[in-house]
Amino acid sequence: MKKLLNTVYVTTEGSALKKDGENLVADVDGAERARVPLHMLASVVAFGPILISPALIGACAERGITISLMDRAGRFQARIEGPVTGNVLLRRAQYKAADQAEDIVRSIVMGKIANQRAVIRRALRDYGTEMEVPARTELEHAADRMAAILRRVQLADDTIDRLRGSEGEAANLYFGVFDHLIRSPDAELRWTCRSRRPPLDAMNALLSFLYTLLTHDCRSACETAGLDPAVGFLHRDRPGRPSLALDLMEELRAPLADRLALSLVNRRQIRAGDFRHMDSGAVLLSDEGRRTVLTAWQERKKEERQHPFLQEKAPFGLVPWLQAQMLARHLRGDIDAYPPWFWT
């Protein structure tokens, strides 16, 4: 199994990252705080004002370690990448497939809805009996309707727009009952509806932050597999948008990010006090909250799961790469479809 290499997340403002021999070293106020051998690194993600030395940038580029720069709020700003690893034949196949993408989109949408539904089913199984009857009924109802949508996605010879429609319908059902999955007593952590840019409540701030981390990993996975992260199938091309990374991410949002957000909140590792409320109404994770989430995220990536198609155990952190690889093998003609990752 390919090694799960580390991602270093740097959140302390004013840190300086430099190269020392074959190591990345992080200094804060002139004192060394962390040291990681470069050969154990896949990427570096820096939040806010962090200094990075040219020698480190060069060493990372040479070794295929990507550096992503985020602003304080976790929004993507820039990415430093070495020489393209991409395979021009694969990319050509990807562009060609993008014009005839129904079946790839079908796989992505199937995986996404099935995994969202699995989050609901799992909650019903784990504490369905403790729930108020109306909540339980609503969850069951949503799961049933999502099952019907899945059958429709599976059987119909649908256009991409109709597949996108099904995906949206399922997402509405899912986020419509999402509040019933939250068991924290904090009133501030209740769910109303999805808000993105900017997130307007705590749960949305938490989800947005986790989605940023997942996007980063999916984007790296595309690059590593030789795919162009900008040309998607489910997501329409738009300048500056990593559409393929977002496509890959769809199946993984619910089991990797949503579930993690729910368990952080339900186990009270994240509480209302871990968020900052801005004058504009935007809500952001506090520094402390961000650290809690990053630690949990890195732990989550180490957890092993059976990969349903490859039938071998793989850590969660490698799933984006494995999926990108399966997509690449499909595009190169090895297999007749893209096998989605079903969370079971």
Add this chain to the structure above:
Amino acid sequence: MNSVLHAEEDPIPLSALQHAVYCLRQAALIHIEKLWAENHFTAEGDVLHAVADKGGTRKTRGARRVLSLPLASRRLNLTGVADLVEFYPTPQGEVSYPVEYKRGKPKLHRADEVQLCAQALCLEEMTGIAVPEGALFYAQTKRRVVVPFDDTLRALTEHVAAELSAVFDARKTPAPTTHKSRCRACSLIELCRPETFARPVRKWRDRMLDLVLGTE
């Protein structure tokens, strides 16, 4: 097709021949799709080559020794660099004698011999003088194994070069080798995924959906 000049085409690297003998798909994954798995063995190979790569000419036992000699064959559309070529003076002119360094020990398949023979074919085309034999030097046994370039080896080498050239032209990665034991020893197995090749994914997808919707 061997006699055609491939003026427009990129030449095939000599090192691809040894991969192609082992597995044509491996050669395509490395040389066409540019997938490569760094592992212990390739690192060892690099150190070995760093030693051989110093370049230049030295004289020993009457032979002129040339390290890292660039080679090519227009006829076979091959190009590459020989680790070492020794030139022996004869009345007909200098006869060349290629020597290739290999990690490990002699193998059961003929990949190393084919790569060496391809160097000989290049040398013959470039010098116009027959190259009857060469040698493989194995790091693990520290022995030279003399390889005579007989008709069988020459035919095999030409055949592999032609197969490879067809794969390069088609830019299509062929099916996995049928020798399962080669896959088990292959450093590319996790990038190649031979077990998934031609597996019916659509059928699998439908079964998975039945599974996730049925087991409630």
